[in-house]
Amino acid sequence: MxxxxxxxxxxxxxxxxxxxxxxxxxxxxxxxxxxxxxxxxxxxxxxxxxxxxxxxxxxxxxxxxxxxxxxxxxxxxxxxxxxxxxxxxxxxxxxxxxxxxxxxxxAKFKGEAIAEVTVAEQLSDKNLDALKVALKSVTGKDVSLNVNVDPSIIGGLVVKLGSRMVDSSLRTKLNSIKHAMKEAG
Missing domain, CATH: 1.10.520.20 (N-terminal domain of the delta subunit of the F1F0-ATP synthase)
Structure with missing residues (x-):
């Protein structure tokens, strides 16, 4: 283990x-x-x-x-x-x-992958299913979701699958814009 x-x-x-x-x-x-x-x-x-x-x-x-x-x-x-x-x-x-x-x-026993998903508000079953399908197309495996609700990300979502992380949260985008504005100023 x-x-x-x-x-x-x-x-x-x-x-x-x-x-x-x-x-x-x-x-x-x-x-x-x-x-x-x-x-x-x-x-x-x-x-x-x-x-x-x-x-x-x-x-x-x-x-x-x-x-x-x-x-x-x-x-x-x-x-x-x-x-x-x-x-x-x-x-x-x-x-x-x-x-x-x-x-x-x-998940390991069943040959599934687990994704840690952080969202601003709870997703509907339809959206969860769509996310599972999208992640399955990337991994080639059935994907179980551990969903965490964190309103501080404002919107979008953060998906961690193994060592890969996709952060499309609004908070991250706003921070990168703020950083770019500081650099330009």
């Missing part, structure tokens, strides 16, 4: 262990779906973020609250057990890095 820098450190070790278990149990897709669901819940809930990230909660309190969240979301089996292990080991704060690393392992 050392050749894949996105799968290193503590989060990489947890992700690798989960990936190997899911592969052995032939449940990679269901575990990925569960983790994607949990990641979406995390993005949508300030309370869940606080539960996951705050060191003030004991592992018992985190475990009890997490169990209720997982039951309500219908997340069970390997995925639920894994999230409970993270909690028991006081590593729940790193869950988003673990989920990303797991996604990278799944």
């Amino acid at each position: 050392a050749e894949n820098p996105s799968v290193s450190g503590v989060s990489g070790r947890y992700a690798t262990a989960l990936f190997e278990l899911a592969r052995d149990e032939r449940s990679i897709d269901s575990v990925k779906a569960d983790l994607d669901k949990f990641e979406a819940m995390l993005a949508d809930s300030a309370d869940l973020k606080r539960l996951v990230r705050s060191p003030v909660f004991s592992s018992e309190a985190q475990a009890k609250a997490l169990s209720a969240v997982l039951d309500k979301a219908g997340i069970s089996g390997i995925s639920a057990n894994f999230l409970k292990v993270l909690t028991a080991n006081r590593r729940l704060f790193a869950v988003d890095q673990v989920i990303r690393a797991f996604g990278a392992l799944v």
Whole structure:
């Protein structure tokens, strides 16, 4: 795993262990779906973020609250057990890095590429599909998208695919114009 820098450190070790278990149990897709669901819940809930990230909660309190969240979301089996292990080991704060690393392992296993995409506002499914098609034509592989919303880029998008990066954000264009004006002045 050392050749894949996105799968290193503590989060990489947890992700690798989960990936190997899911592969052995032939449940990679269901575990990925569960983790994607949990990641979406995390993005949508300030309370869940606080539960996951705050060191003030004991592992018992985190475990009890997490169990209720997982039951309500219908997340069970390997995925639920894994999230409970993270909690028991006081590593729940790193869950988003673990989920990303797991996604990278799944993509590599399936021969897919992962693109980190930063946009000013959430893209529609139609635009996401168009972006996937465009990236597939460039890479020749199916492309999974990790989309981050960052209003500070104003408009456009930034796409990072492996070591290649395309920055068509309005912020970058404005900065280059500002720089050119300083040079000319």
